[in-house]
Amino acid sequence: MRVIDANGENLGVLPTREALQIAIEAELDLVEVAPNADPPVARILDFGKFMYEQSKKEREARKSQKQIEVKEIRLRPKTTEHHAGFKVKNARRWLESGIKVKVRIRFRGREITYPEVAMDQLREIAEELTDVADIEQAPKLDGRTMLMLLAPKKK
Numbered sequence: 001m002r003v004i005d006a007n008g009e010n011l012g013v014l015p016t017r018e019a020l021q022i023a024i025e026a027e028l029d030l031v032e033v034a035p036n037a038d039p040p041v042a043r044i045l046d047f048g049k050f051m052y053e054q055s056k057k058e059r060e061a062r063k064s065q066k067q068i069e070v071k072e073i074r075l076r077p078k079t080t081e082h083h084a085g086f087k088v089k090n091a092r093r094w095l096e097s098g099i100k101v102k103v104r105i106r107f108r109g110r111e112i113t114y115p116e117v118a119m120d121q122l123r124e125i126a127e128e129l130t131d132v133a134d135i136e137q138a139p140k141l142d143g144r145t146m147l148m149l150l151a152p153k154k155k
Helices: 016-025 047-064 081-096 109-113 115-128
Strands: 002-004 010-013 029-034 041-045 070-075 100-106 133-142 145-152
Touching (some): 016 041, 029 047, 041 047, 070 081, 081 145, 100 115, 109 115, 115 133, 115 145
Parallel strands (some): 070 100
Antiparallel strands (some): 002 010, 029 041, 133 145
């Protein structure tokens, strides 16, 4: 087992018992850091402190991640032009601020027999928003709803 001491110096390849004895004398822990290496690598360190620093790094990494937000506008095949107009205006505002928009058209009752009406509606919405959005997911029928996902255009 290759052993690295608390200062980061390589002590060389040592038997496990000897490495464990060195760790006990230093009042630290022997931690295997690369078990798949040949020979395996172990470090002599304070395990509690090591775990604390690892969790701190993970928290910092989560902070720097960007959450992808998705807003949704819901329509029906019988939605009026005015109602669809202000929904599209909201979608435009969201897309300009970098938020993805999911457009959902919900069918109720016998409306499902005319999916082409919803397809035309989604096509119109996509056409109105072509200057600020790209179609990430084309319109598709999923049960009693038809979905389309729009993503903000890359600058």
